[in-house]
Amino acid sequence: MINTVLMYSFLGIALLLIVAGLIRRAKRVVLWFAASLALCAATAAHFDAFWPMAMLGLGTLWMSLLGMNFIDTSWCFRLGMTLVAALLAFIVLWPTLDSMSSGKLRCPQWVEQHVKFRLVSGLDLRGGMRLVYTVDVDEAIKDKRDRYFEDMRVELSKVYGLYKGNERPSEDVYIKLRDIVEIDAPRRPANVLRLIVKPGSDPSKIDARFLQTFSGDMSTTRSGDQRTLTFTMKSRAESSIRERAVGQAREIILRRVDELGLREASVSTRDEDVIVEVPGEDQKAFDSIREIISQTARLEFKLLADDEDFFGPIAKKEKADALPEGLEFLEETPLVGLDEGGEPKAKKSTYVFIRMKPGETSQKALERLKEWVSTLPITSDREIGYQMMHDTDPDTQKEKEIGWRTYFLRSRAEVTGDMVRDAVSQPDQEQGGLGGWHVALTFSDQGGRVFDRITTVNIKRRFAIILDGRTESAPTIQSRIPGGHAQITMGSSDPEIQLRDSRKLELVLRSGALPAPISPSNEQRIGPTLGKDAIQLGMRGMAVGILSVLAFMIVYYKKAGLIADVAVALNVLMQLAILASFGASMTLPGLAGLALTVGMSVDANVLINERIREELREGKSPRAAVEIGYSRALTAIIDGHVTTLISGIVLAQYGTGPVKGFAVTLIVGVLASIFTGVVVSRVMFDGWVRGGLKRDQKLDLG
Numbered sequence: 197m198i199n200t201v202l203m204y205s206f207l208g209i210a211l212l213l214i215v216a217g218l219i220r221r222a223k224r225v226v227l228w229f230a231a232s233l234a235l236c237a238a239t240a241a242h243f244d245a246f247w248p249m250a251m252l253g254l255g256t257l258w259m260s261l262l263g264m265n266f267i268d269t270s271w272c273f274r275l276g277m278t279l280v281a282a283l284l285a286f287i288v289l290w291p292t293l294d295s296m297s298s299g300k301l302r303c304p305q306w307v308e309q310h311v312k313f314r315l316v317s318g319l320d321l322r323g324g325m326r327l328v329y330t331v332d333v334d335e336a337i338k339d340k341r342d343r344y345f346e347d348m349r350v351e352l353s354k355v356y357g358l359y360k361g362n363e364r365p366s367e368d369v370y371i372k373l374r375d376i377v378e379i380d381a382p383r384r385p386a387n388v389l390r391l392i393v394k395p396g397s398d399p400s401k402i403d404a405r406f407l408q409t410f411s412g413d414m415s416t417t418r419s420g421d422q423r424t425l426t427f428t429m430k431s432r433a434e435s436s437i438r439e440r441a442v443g444q445a446r447e448i449i450l451r452r453v454d455e456l457g458l459r460e461a462s463v464s465t466r467d468e469d470v471i472v473e474v475p476g477e478d479q480k481a482f483d484s485i486r487e488i489i490s491q492t493a494r495l496e497f498k499l500l501a502d503d504e505d506f507f508g509p510i511a512k513k514e515k516a517d518a519l520p521e522g523l524e525f526l527e528e529t530p531l532v533g534l535d536e537g538g539e540p541k542a543k544k545s546t547y548v549f550i551r552m553k554p555g556e557t558s559q560k561a562l563e564r565l566k567e568w569v570s571t572l573p574i575t576s577d578r579e580i581g582y583q584m585m586h587d588t589d590p591d592t593q594k595e596k597e598i599g600w601r602t603y604f605l606r607s608r609a610e611v612t613g614d615m616v617r618d619a620v621s622q623p624d625q626e627q628g629g630l631g632g633w634h635v636a637l638t639f640s641d642q643g644g645r646v647f648d649r650i651t652t653v654n655i656k657r658r659f660a661i662i663l664d665g666r667t668e669s670a671p672t673i674q675s676r677i678p679g680g681h682a683q684i685t686m687g688s689s690d691p692e693i694q695l696r697d698s699r700k701l702e703l704v705l706r707s708g709a710l711p712a713p714i715s716p717s718n719e720q721r722i723g724p725t726l727g728k729d730a731i732q733l734g735m736r737g738m739a740v741g742i743l744s745v746l747a748f749m750i751v752y753y754k755k756a757g758l759i760a761d762v763a764v765a766l767n768v769l770m771q772l773a774i775l776a777s778f779g780a781s782m783t784l785p786g787l788a789g790l791a792l793t794v795g796m797s798v799d800a801n802v803l804i805n806e807r808i809r810e811e812l813r814e815g816k817s818p819r820a821a822v823e824i825g826y827s828r829a830l831t832a833i834i835d836g837h838v839t840t841l842i843s844g845i846v847l848a849q850y851g852t853g854p855v856k857g858f859a860v861t862l863i864v865g866v867l868a869s870i871f872t873g874v875v876v877s878r879v880m881f882d883g884w885v886r887g888g889l890k891r892d893q894k895l896d897l898g
Contacts (some may be wrong), residue, residue: 198306202249208236208704209256216263224265230259250287254280267396267886272878281871282766285773286352288313292776294354294487309626310580315776322473325482328718329449329490336441336712338386344410344427345389345576346608351409352377353393355401366607370577381398381576389414399423438468444711446470449489452703454856470714475783488700490663492710498605500658500670501578502532506604507546510572520564522551522599531656531672540656542837551595551599558584558597565600581660582669595693603660603667610650617642619705621698622683633694635684635701645747651677663701663712682798687763734784740790745798756897759880760801767797767865767872774864785858793865800873803829809897818885818894826878833873841866857867 217227233256238251258276262269287307292315294303348369348826353359356376376397380390393399399422407416417426442465449470450463453528462473474485511525525546535541548569552561562582569580581603586595614874617640624632639647650659651673660670661684668684684701746764749757771790775782808825816824844866847859 197297199244199658203241203442204239206234206253207251210234212236213256213260220263220265223265225690226259227263229262230256233259246637257283267842267882270884271879271886273801274875275714275883276877278766278879281770285766285770287311288773288777289315289769290594292772296618305812311674313773313776315772315782318490324473324721325485325745326718326720327472327486327489328715329445329470329472330657330717331440331445331470331711331713332444332713332715333438333468334386334712336437337606338383339712340413340433340750341387341429342607347375348379348389348391348410349577351406352379352402356397357404374575374577381575387434389427391427393423393426402881403478421561442468442470443480443713447652448708448710451708452488453485467761469717479720486716488703490714490716491700492713494662494709495705496609496662496666497611497647498581498607498609498660498662499654500581500660501604501606502543502545502658504578504604505543506574506578507548509600511546520568522552522553522561523565523568524551526601530658533657534655545604546603548602549599562600565602569602577607579605579661581605581667581670582665582776603658603670605660605662609662611639611643611647613705613709615640615646616705617643619702621695623704626687631692632685633698635698635705637682637684637705639680639682641680644678647682648676648678653724727888738787741791742794745795747803749798753897755884756801756805756808756881759884760798760805760876762880763801763872764794764797765878766876770868770872772866773862773863776860778860783857785855786861789858789861789865792871793862796837796866797869797873798868799836800829800833801877802818803832804873804877805897812894812897822878822881822885826874826881830874833870837866837870 210248211226213231217224217231220227233252237249237252237256240246240252258280261276261279262270264272266272290301290303291308291311291313294308295302295314326514346364350359350364353365353369353373356373358372358376359365370499375393378394381394382388383392391402402425405538408428410416413430414427415430417428418424423610446463446465449472451462453472453474454465462471463472472489474482475608507525508646526549527544527546529542529544531540532543533535533541548565550565559644565582572580574580579793582600583603584597585599587598588595616637618638621633624634624635654673655675656672658670658672661668663684694781746761749760751757753760758783771793775786804825806830808821811821811824812818841863844859845860846864851859
């Protein structure tokens with residue numbers, strides 16, 4: 197109904213503008229352009245495109261004002277700019293003003309549905325959500341232990357004369373090493389490595405020089421026959437890893453929170469816990485925040501061990517009634533490299549697929565599969581990867597999760613997320629930018645070199661892309677990939693889901709991977725961090741300060757003071773609208789920044805008024821006095837605002853929490869103050885002296 201009314205209203209406006217263009221030939225082009233904008237706005241209203249309709253409607257108003265014959269075209273242009281800025285700020289802020297005024301400034305439900313911007317009170321004024329995450333520091337210790345596992349394999353290959361060189365040995369060397377030495381890296385305890393020298397091999401080659409290589413963080417014990425060595429992480433090294441893991445988790449979560457635009461959120465640590473306090477009361481927003489914060493974003497590229505048919509013998513031995521419900525063995529024929537003639541070769545292998553039971557969640561199905569896999573004899577240098585499988589409805593193209601499949605992987609990650617320099621969500625070019633989405637990765641110099649080497653020597657082999665332990669895809673390397681660039685395609689076939697997932701993946705990869713997984717341990721709503729009296733006194737102080745300044749301007753400068761007050765009011769409106777569009781939270785420091793920028797805005801008008809007074813005392817006409825007053829005051833206004841802007845930028849760069857909130861408010865206020873002080877007040881002054889002031893009348897500057 198509202199769309200229909202607006203559509204016909206814009207059509208009526210367009211008709212009036214066309215008629216006006218026929219009558220006023222000098223302004224015909226401008227008026228007819230305004231009419232075309234009105235017609236476009238009517239079309240947008242018909243299709244319920246709110247923001248295109250709003251912007252085109254405001255453009256119609258602006259062009260219509262340019263078609264006026266009042267004062268001159270320049271003044272009409274600036275008047276249109278002022279009105280468009282004021283109306284746009286009001287539209288953005290309307291739902292917020294409704295809630296702030298307890299419904300006194302009623303916002304229609306139709307506008308609330310289309311305008312999603314909200315300015316909410318911060319933790320100190322209103323409270324919000326308190327989330328507590330526990331860092332799995334044992335996983336961080338295990339990662340450190342696994343790096344020693346890889347280093348030991350390299351050193352042992354050299355000790356037993358299987359390899360010479362500085363690069364890591366090939367997989368063939370490691371296969372030979374298994375016949376000599378077995379290295380066990382158990383899941384628990386995570387701080388232990390066991391090295392077992394097999395019969396027929398010489399244990400004396402593992403001498404003091406070898407042990408010295410790993411003595412910094414690990415202590416060593418030998419069995420009586422000298423064939424079993426147990427390496428245990430020292431307590432000092434474990435403590436250092438724990439502290440570093442928690443500290444890094446805090447910094448990364450803080451970066452993610454900042455990139456979400458939650459400038460007032462608080463992130464702190466306590467023992468192995470990271471505490472996140474988020475202002476607001478929007479449950480949907482809290483759900484999205486939880487998902488992004490808790491995503492580890494551990495990105496790994498691992499080669500598949502397709503040469504080994506791990507599940508083939510198991511499929512022959514396992515009895516069907518002993519398998520989990522919905523589990524089945526399937527076959528595929530992947531490429532496993534190039535033969536001696538340079539031609540691709542393939543090998544049949546078996547993988548496992550488990551179908552979700554009716555009413556079962558995908559996570560529960562994965563847990564059932566992992567529980568069964570944990571009973572299988574997997575060596576430490578191999579692991580099982582898991583990928584979610586989907587079934588697509590041919591009519592709606594919507595996807596449905598149906599189960600999980602396995603991949604047999606080499607446990608060592610060839611490329612990791614810390615080698616990624618940047619991540620950007622981009623549309624697929626093959627579909628003209630209208631279909632799927634992917635995340636384009638740019639590697640660091642080291643990552644680019646490693647990726648180049650891996651893709652060169654593993655052509656026609658599958659390379660799994662793993663995020664947070666879940667295999668996103670396992671594409672086949674078709675050729676060498678130089679240049680340090682790669683991309684992750686989204687698993688879904690639904691473009692909307694791909695866009696959502698790619699944006700989230702971009703955010704977490706850019707902010708960095710968590711050093712260890714985190715799990716939610718507590719969640720609760722929290723009240724304002726400031727007491728009721730402190731909040732009331734702060735709000736009262738801000739209100740009294742602003743009103744006192746506005747009252748002083750009217751008393752001291754009369755009509756010129758009233759012009760300054762109107763400019764200040766628009767300044768406040770624009771500041772709040774811009775902050776709402778950022779999704780910012782208003783805290784007490786933010787209110788202090790708002791009050792400070794009000795004073796700066798008034799200060800600009802004081803400079804202008806005093807300059808105009810000086811010109812009037814020298815006998816200049818009102819119009820000349822305004823022209824010269826603004827031109828001479830402009831330099832001082834710009835200087836004062838730029839120095840404050842620099843301070844705000846520095847605070848925003850290095851500050852966090854309330855300090856950053858104050859800085860952001862200050863930066864926005866400075867920019868708005870320049871606009872209102874130089875443009876808005878000038879429009880009103882020019883309208884006064886050139887359109888509303890009689891020849892014998894004087895400017896009333898108090």
